[in-house]
Amino acid sequence: MFFTYLRRELRNRRKQTVVVAIGLAVAIALVIVVNAVSTGVRNAQAEVLESVYGVGTDITVTQASEGPGEGGGPGRFDFGEGEGEAGEDGTRNLAQDRLSTAMGSTSFDAAALESVAGLDHVSGVAATLDLQNMSFSGEMPDFEAMQEGGGPVDLRMDADGSGEGSAGGSSFEIEQFTVTGVDPDAAAVGPLTTATVADGRTLAADDENVAVLDATYATQQELAVGDKITVGGEELEIVGTVTSTTGDDVATASDVYVPLATAQTLADLADQVTDVYVQVDSAENVDAVAAAIEGELPDASVSTQSDLAEGVTGSLSTASDLIGTLGTWLSIIVLAAAFGLAILFTVSGVNRRTRELGTLKAIGWSKGRVVGQVAGESVVQGLIGGVAGLAIGALAVWAINLAGITLSGGTSGGGFMMGGPGGGGGGGAMPAGGGQGAEGGGFGAARPGGLADAASSAVDVALQAPVSLWIVLAAVGLAVLGGLVAGVVGGQRAARLRPVEALRSLA
């Protein structure tokens, strides 16, 4: 009788049932979509972070730059008098490689690694040495000859890297790429954890004077396994190329990877590192460990994953903000409206059925039975709304995933100084298209205009919004809750109803 009566009643109140169910369905669908998309955006953020910092890194330790000139960065190119081979017209061919810490980062003593590793709850540490290699090659005019001739010193340079100087001028190329010294033993943490070998092999523990290249960079430079690359004046054999696991065509954090010891030797930075990657045994200890590291290394700048997540820039962070605030509020408002609607209709339904429900009481239906009947109707309405909402929500999420929305994100802060969307570096004079090439500048002013290597800054991540079983259950639960709340409110009214109402002659 319960179900027969319930079914008939809902069918009889078809319009109300549909309105209440639609209200709840829209709210539920919204909850599902907002949750799925925000989860997707969070995952995308995590991917961006992983592509830069590596999997499993909970804390990174860097040391803030102490200011220009001191904080490293490729320094000046100094050429002694008579250096290079003199050409026939008195110009000199010069070539020089400089390897030094990347802009914005400072190296510090590797002893820090030991002190971090000794802290409680630290389950893994790895140190890297982030370097920037700049190579200069080209020809300089014979200044003496020019000064004797009284002619102006024409030091015009081409920015396109082809570097044909004008007569009596100079012609040179400056190339730069990022070099990261990694400890092949500490493979569990660090930037190479998100990289997979594309060709050849990755770095091994006893490697020396070899390099692994980012596959994208290798392609640009037309380098392959077996070729040589000059890093800090030393020719290193390329033993492998790697790609990011986070997506196709996503660059890894650095162009060139070399064993940490090799990097330290080449850069003349013995026992120095720029970044320490820390893995913590459990998420709840991250803040405590970060605080301990700060205590241990007062000069260091310590960033946790959540600090890093705040540093994610680009459309990703916009999407994250949008979903986080607007989406949540919209869900709450629509959900509240749907609940209100359900309550309103249930209460008006009870009011309209005063005589009917009073009659049932008069013929011996208990209070509980009448209340159960009314509440049951609302709960079923909620259930219908929940299932419909689930279908709508799943469809919407499916459409979003199918649309292939790509979010672009980079990171800022820490020692990385990554660019925003669009892959622009620090706004320097980098030629577009590849981020490698010549840099126009005067003598001794070989500091790169772009702070970062554009190729490794922005990461495009396709938005994949997942729908978890948990959110499905929660959404249907919310809809049923809406029905239940309406049922309880309506049922209370029904409970207060006196059986005498059956005798009221007015309908």
Add this chain to the structure above:
Amino acid sequence: MYQIDDLTKTYQQGKRVVRALKGVSLTIGDGELVAVQGPTGGGKSTLLQMLGGLDRPTSGTVKLDGTDLAGMSDAQLTAARAETIGFVFQNFNLIPTLTALENVETALVPAKVPRQTRTARALAALESVGLGDRGDHLPGELSGGQQQRVAIARALVKNPKVLLADEPTGNLDEETRDEIVDLIEGLWKEQGLTIVLVTHDSVVARRTPRRLRIAKGAVKDLTAA
């Protein structure tokens, strides 16, 4: 069946206190068919509410088979309504979304009668009011007289001791009214029920062996003399 002593009922209607029953004492014997007449607002309906345990008296006792309804808990009253008392209303009060058969079945729901027995008994009750072939009709598809027959079947399907009818013919035309009165009279004779029939229709009242008149909260037995 009923032993009523010094029954009073007062309502608060806004600021006005309505004294619907002013010390009514009355006895209704087993198997009696009683008509209660009187002007609107005289206390007819209030008396019926007291007899049916729908409302509680302000003072006095209403003993049904020796048990005072006024002293019962809500749950006990509900049980009494479910088992002992059958109601028939002026507006039939059928559940509009349920069929005639299902409406009759609702009366057996509190008794937790198994489904098959319930349906069989409801069908038998419908047959006893001459509507055995209308079980699957919704109330809206039935005439007023037919609806009241369904309501009578609903009241009687649980085999109550008392049938209380509030203006059962008030919404019916004369011909149908006579049919319903015939039916109630027939059931009374057949089943030996105690029936209290509230009506303002003298034609109906005249056909009952005992007639009461309630006016201004006081009862007068018209057949006593």
